[in-house]
Amino acid sequence: MGRKLVAGNWKMNGTNADLKEIEALGIAWAAPRVDIVICPPATLVSRMAFALGGQPIRVGGQDCHAEESGAHTGDISAEMLKDAGARYVIVGHSERRADHHETDEMVRAKAEAAHKAGLTAIICLGESLEQREAGETLDVVGRQLAASLPDGATASNTVVAYEPIWAIGTGKVPSVEQIAEVHGALRAGLAERFAGEADGIRLLYGGSVKPDNAAEIFGVENVDGALVGGASLKSTDFSPIVSALESSL
Ligand code: PGA
Numbered sequence: 001m002g003r004k005l006v007a008g009n010w011k012m013n014g015t016n017a018d019l020k021e022i023e024a025l026g027i028a029w030a031a032p033r034v035d036i037v038i039c040p041p042a043t044l045v046s047r048m049a050f051a052l053g054g055q056p057i058r059v060g061g062q063d064c065h066a067e068e069s070g071a072h073t074g075d076i077s078a079e080m081l082k083d084a085g086a087r088y089v090i091v092g093h094s095e096r097r098a099d100h101h102e103t104d105e106m107v108r109a110k111a112e113a114a115h116k117a118g119l120t121a122i123i124c125l126g127e128s129l130e131q132r133e134a135g136e137t138l139d140v141v142g143r144q145l146a147a148s149l150p151d152g153a154t155a156s157n158t159v160v161a162y163e164p165i166w167a168i169g170t171g172k173v174p175s176v177e178q179i180a181e182v183h184g185a186l187r188a189g190l191a192e193r194f195a196g197e198a199d200g201i202r203l204l205y206g207g208s209v210k211p212d213n214a215a216e217i218f219g220v221e222n223v224d225g226a227l228v229g230g231a232s233l234k235s236t237d238f239s240p241i242v243s244a245l246e247s248s249l
Contacts, residue, residue: 002155002156002200002201002202002224003033003034003035004033004034004035004202004218004224004225004245004248004249005034005035005036005037005159005202005204005224005225006034006035006036006037006225006226006228006238006241006242006245007036007037007038007039007060007088007090007122007159007161007204007225007226007227007228007232008036008037008038008039008228008229008232008233008238009039009062009090009093009206009227009228009229009232010038010039010040010041010044010062010232010233011041011062011095011229012041013041013233014040014041014044014233015043015044016044016047018040018044018233019044019047019048019051021233021234021235021238022038022048022051022052022055022057022235023051024235024236024239025055025057025235025238025239025242030243030246031242031243031245031246032056032246033246033249034225034242034245034246034249035058035225036056036057036058036242037057037058037059037060037087037088037122038057038058038059038060038232039059039060039061039062039088039089039090039122040059041062042061042062042076042081042084045059045061045081045084045085045086046084046085048085049084049085049086050085058086058087058088059085059086059087059088060081060086060087060088060089060090060119060120060122061076061078061081061086061088061089061090061119062089062090062093062096063076063089063090063091063093063096063110064076064077064078064080064081064089064091064110064113064114064117064119065077065078065110065113066106066109066110066112066113067113068113068116068117077113077117078110078113078114078116078117078119079117081117081119082117082118082119086119087119087120088119088120088121088122088159089110089114089119089120089121089122090121090122090124090161090227091107091110091111091114091121091122091123091124091148092104092107092110092111092123092124092125092144092148093124093163094124094126094163094165094168095168104143104144104147104148105147107123107147107148108147108148108149108150111123111148111149111150111153111158112150112152114157115150115152115153115157115158119157120156120157120158120159121157121158121159122159122160122161122204122227123148123149123158123159123160123161124160124161124163124206124227125141125144125145125148125160125161125162125163126141126144126162126163126164126165126167126168126206126207127140127141127164127165127166128165128166129165129166132164132166137164137181137182138181138182138185141162141182141185141186142185142189145160145186145189145190146189146193149193153194153197153201154194154197154200154201155197155199155200155201155202156200158201159201159202159203159204160186160190160201160202160203160204161203161204161205161206161227162179162182162183162186162203162204162205162206163205163206163207163227164182164207166207167206167207167208168206168207168208168229169208169229169230170207170208171208172207172208173207173208173209173213173217174207176216176217176219176220179205179217179220179223180220180221180222183203183205183220183221183222183223184221184222186203186222187199187203187222202224202225203222203223203224204223204224204225204226204227205217205220205223205225205226205227206226206227206228206229208230209226209227209228209231209241210231210237210241211231211237211240211241211244214226214240214241214244214245215244215247215248218244218245218248219248225245226241226245228241
């Protein structure tokens with residue numbers, strides 16, 4: 001099994017002044033067995049990478065274009081993120097799938113671009129409340145997994161984040177049984193397609209992970225860490241989540 005991972009997704013939050021939250025994350029030294037990534041808005045990637053100095057925390061982007069360069073006003077390529085100091089990039093977050101009409105095919109192309117640039121892609125998927133209530137969760141995430149992951153996915157270049165849309169930013173969290181069911185199905189889906197790599201591809205849970213529920217979530221089988229939104233913005237919330245993962249090992 002690979003190392004466990006906590007990734008923070010700042011979304012469209014954060015200016016220069018917030019880099020102090022990173023400097024306050026002395027926690028990295030206290031969690032030597034856990035990988036830590038922060039994905040700030042693109043404007044901060046370079047400065048954050050610099051601010052982290054020698055701290056064992058990686059920086060990630062929140063999206064990338066599928067092409068390397070060209071006439072795509074406002075977009076950023078995986079190469080550019082790499083050049084700015086990023087090691088990871090989130091692709092296919094449900095907010096981008098909704099706001100920017102991103103399809104599984106587009107997400108797969110972005111993940112391929114990330115791999116080509118040498119970045120680890122954090123590929124997000126998850127069902128809506130309507131799909132959950134209709135009993136379609138495993139079908140939906142199975143389809144997303146099959147269509148959003150490129151053939152070249154390996155344990156080192158790919159992380160999958162299960163994020164039920166209804167749990168994002170809502171304070172609602174699936175039961176441990178529900179998380180275990182989906183993560184078990186995702187692991188089986190990975191095993192079918194990626195054989196030897198499947199166990200090493202990390203499966204993160206995301207959606208309202210907080211200091212008070214992190215330990216319970218990290219105890220669930222096939223949960224290799226978390227993708228954290230709101231609670232990644234303040235070091236006082238993020239640090240205890242990282243500590244909970246370290247203590248679960
Ligand atoms: P949340 O967001 O932790 O604020 O629910 C998670 C995410 O969208 O990655």
